[in-house]
Amino acid sequence: MTEQLERSAEITKLARLLDVTVKDLAYLEHVSAAALAEFREQVTDRLFAGDAGRLKRVAMSSKLLPIPLTVKIAQLAFGPMLCAATSGLIEPERAARISARVPIPFLGDIATMMDPRRAADVIAAVPAQVVAQVGRHLIERDEYVTMGRFVSFLPRETLRVALQEIPDDAALLRVAFVLEGKDRLDELLDVARDRILGLIRAAHEHDMWGEVLDLISNLNLANRAELGDLAATQDDDVLDALIGAAQRMQAWPDLLPVIAAMSPPSLHRLLQVPAVLETDVLDQIATAATQHDGWGELLPIAAVLPPEARRRLVALPLVQRDDVLAAIIDAAVATRAWPALVPLVAELPPDPRRRAAQAIGRLPAPVLTAALAELGSVLTADLAPSAWAALVEIKDDLPDPVRRAIVVSAQGAGRDDVVAVLSAGSGRAARPRPRPEPRADPSGL
């Protein structure tokens, strides 16, 4: 979906460059956005190279004229296309002085035809207030593509001033979506940090979740987490829409790290939304984790799923495959997430649970020893009785070293009931006596 929108933006830019309509280039709709961008740059280079000598002489000649006359000739004789072509050849300081005297709509016309790569120094030299006014003008003309091409070349302070002139969050989201040089999205978000909630609401009001998901996929982990935490403060209908969009656009590979990076209260809130617990959604999430090496992120989430949802997750045929069980165990080892693995394995049906336990038993001895040390740190008196019950449930499927380690930990935790059951060697049906929960723990452990 994101690719489709990016391709559409690229075809729009190319059509403008060639002075034709988007419809004229409809046959390019199966070419990737990256290839279209590469071709557009080739065409831009060709157009600029064709008249490079004459354009340089024009730029040189303009230095002979006073600035007011240059501004007059620019408007009356050259027009926006040729001004755009020469803009990168004029000294930045002079270009900045000229820009301050040119009417904003004319500057806007020039901006739509400029190649920002060739005028980076000029763009950086233009006063922030002029850039901001041009930006507002371009937004009023729905010139998001032009804005997206320029943002990457604006100094941070200019960007801050310009964003104040774009109060419409939906417009900001559109600019972010077509931004060239998306590695600056984190900086854009830094400058517009107070707009994040507005961006989420705009996405909901204008059905722009594709743009939000694209934004998320290009942010660093800290910004993803902040965006996720703020999204979690929204009503169920907003979160339902986000989950529905992620499902339609198969965006879980991008969203899974966001959810994993959420704060515990935000995650708890998200998991109260029924849509995220539906089997189809869980299936896509598990598929994304499997295909994108994401079980390290999904395991801690799975551990705090409501029990019914966790049962639906482990009931998925995908999750019961040997290779996926191996990936889950590898992730538990790599991320030291053994405590999160316990409830998941405990919920598996008998056959895959036995295979999972066997896979754990096949781990190299040093790995198993380290894992047991990790597990021991959570098998304490604070551990929820439900987790002890889960361990008892899978005791017959566990390798001996693991069972012995659990017995030792249970002794230390004062869980004589667990010690008795595990030391008995068999009796899968036996369960520890109910004991009062020591504390509320949203992790279920």
Next chain:
Amino acid sequence: MSDLESATGTPPPDEFVRLDPDQHAHLADLVESAARRRSEALGQAIDESLRHIPALLRGPVRRSLGL
């Protein structure tokens, strides 16, 4: 060398091999037309700009423009 490569002066992106010859030719024609229009417009703009320049400056500007 394809029509498109001739028009841009560089081989098109690999994915463009999927386009049929007519589409290559169409794109090449668009690129050449755009370059021609730009070149013609630049010539006209230079001529027009000289009309706005005071007589005193016109000579130096013409020399600077290589005219």
